[in-house]
Amino acid sequence: MTRRLGIASVFALLASLLVALPSAQAAPVEPPESRTQVAAATRIMPLGDSITGSPGCWRALLSRHLRDTGHTNIDFVGTLPAPGCGFAYDGENEGHGGYLATNIARDNQLPGWLSATRPDVVLMHLGTNDVWSNIPAATILNAYTTLLRQMRASNPRMKLVVARIIPMNPSNCSACGQRVVALNNAIPGWVQANTTAASPITVVDQWSGFNTATDTGDGVHPNNAGIQKMERRWYPAVVAALPSTAPEAVGLRVSGTRVVEANGANLVMRGVNHPYTWFTSQNSSFANIKATGANTVRVVLSGGRQSAPTSASEITNIISLCKRSRLICVLEVHDTTGYGDQSNAATLDQAASYWLSVAGALRGQENYIIINLGNEPFGNNQSVSATWASATTNAIRRLRSAGLQHLLMADGPMWGQDWANIMRNNAASVLAADPQHNTVFSIHMYGVYNTAAKINAYFDAFRNAGLPLLVGEFGHLHSDGDPDENTIFAQTQARGLGYLGWSWSGNSSNVGYLDMVYGFNPANLTPWGQRIINGTNGIRQTSKEATIYSSQ
Structure with a gap:
């Protein structure tokens, strides 16, 4: 539970090269792969x-980044050659200076480009000149629709990655900044209305965190800092659009924004957190939690940092109790809680070491368990929390290298509430770095999420990015504010997101209002227990048992 609210180095050399060389300088193009490889490559326009x-050097950085991370079977395509960006790269493109989306659609220009290049994936950052020309957002989106129809006529399985465009503040257009906001606010809805399973559309947020004063040279075109920001946003979305070379995930896994079982059935988690490590004798709680209608239990374990570690034999017994009660079992190691604020908290690397020490109890249970890497793994120290992406990625890679193929769950920093949006802004890169592409992200919603607007904004960000999310903890009251639990219930149900309430029983007196039952007695529900179990959109009303148990 939460307590209180309280990459650039990779590109440094490239940035210096970009400063040193004028944009107009011609650069050699990397030699293409062999014709056999190019024919089989994913073609990206x-x-x-x-x-x-013009020059669009974020494309150069993106090409280099993809190849440096092993994505070599790709081919950037377009009828325009690569402008100079200081080093050789695969740079063909359709970046036409001064063009408007509405004019491209009106003049039927895209079909010819598509016919000449036959892309599988389109990266579209388009609309800046339309905004500059005072064309309404609705008209620009109509042009998007025309272009999308033409893309799908060229390739019915086209993948479109569309940007919320970077901000603009040109000296001759004081209204342009707000017009960009209007367009960007409309793009996610357009995506939701037009995406399909066969031809998916994903959104890349190029707008958030981009500063026209420091990231452009003229209020419109990105400078070296700007192109680096743009590349970092494009990269995970492009990786996600590439054909997977990872071995097929076994058992529980992510599929787009959803968690699914091995047979492909959706698993929308509805459940309860159980504080096992502090109450190891309360094993009747598993059956009692199941009796609420729950399909999942999140079990608190100890990695040994603050109390005796939960042993492999205990984990084997916990999994047996979950199976006996027909529950999906989320296992979380609690030692990481508040790292950076709490002196005795464990790092995610130490948590990974714990999981490897009990790996024998985990293997073979991929249909039944989810490994929650570490509870609330950072506190409110922003400089420490800024390492969330690298620390989470490293923990994932250690588990994968040891052969653990399970669905993993990654908690957000800032006591799980991610109030600085560090997880929200970096989840795509973490998922892309998982060799199994099998990680779901968990947000804990307490006092930070006290309005419907804040809750929906967080949920929207993950949905628009095509990323899997669930609410791993929440309550109806908290010391840091009053969570809007009614919106959490309503929106998780409407969006098909899982939720796990904190917690069954045993909270300390200062947060005793978060107990669902008094004294572990299932016959004696607290107000919070009544709400989450029996209330509107609560567990009993919305939970569906995992299909893995249907034949047992």
Whole structure:
């Protein structure tokens, strides 16, 4: 539970090269792969205006980053050659300076480009010149629709990655900044209305965190800092659009924004957190939690940092209790809680070492268990929390290297509430770095999430990015504010997101209001227990048992 609210180095050399060389300088193009490889490669078309093509050096950084991380079977395509960006790269594109999305659609220009290049994936950052020309957002989106129809006519399985465009503040257009906001606010809804399973559309948020004063040279075109920001946003979305070379995940796994079972059935978690490590004798709680209608229990374990470690034999017994009660079992190690604020908290690397020490109890249970890497793994220290992505990625890689293929769950920093949006902004890169592509993200919602607007904004960000999310903890009251639990219940149900309430029983007196039952007695529900179990959109009303148990 939560207590209180309280990459650039990779590109440094490239940035210096970009400063040193004028944008107009011609650069050699990397030799293409063999014709056999190119024929089988994923063909990626960058589509846009001068931000994409003149020189659009975010594409150079993206090409280099993809190849440096093993994604070599790709081919950037377009009818325009690669402008100079200081080093050789695969740079063909459709970044036409001064072009408007509405004019490209009106003049039927895209079909010819598509016919000449036959892309599988389109990266589209388009609309800046339309905004500059005072064209309404609705008209720009109508042009998007025309272009999408043409893309799908060229390739019915086209993948479109569309950007919320970078902000703009040109000296001759004081209204342009707000017009960009209007367009960007409308893009996620357009995506939701037009995406399909066969031809998916994902959103890349190029707007958030981009500063026209420091990230552009003229209020419109990105400078070296800006292109680095743009590349970092494009990269995980491009990796996600590439054909997977990872071995097929076994057991529980993510599929787009959903968690599914081995047979492909959706698993929408509805459950309860159980504080096992502090109450190891309360094993009747598993059956009692099942009796509420829950399909999942999140079990608190100890990695040995603050109390005796939960042993492999105990974990074997916990999994047996979950199976006996027909529950999916989320196992979380609690030692990481508040690292950076709490002197005795464990790092995620130490948590990974714990999971490896009990791996024998975990293997073979991929249909039944989820490994929650570490509870609330950072506190409110922003400089420490800023390492969330690298620390989480490293923990995932250690588990994967040991052969653990389970669905993993990653908690957010800032006592799980991610109030600085560190997990929200970096989840895509973490998921892309998982060799199994099998990690779900968990947000804990307490006092930070006290309005419907805040809750929906967080949920929207993950949905628009095509990322899996659930609410791993929440309550109806808290010391740091009053969570809007009614919106959490309503929106998780409407969106098909899982939730796990904190907690069954045994909280300390200062947060005793978060107990669902008094004294572990299932016949004696607290107000919170009544709400989460029996209330509107509560567990009893919405939970569906995992299908793995249907034949047992």
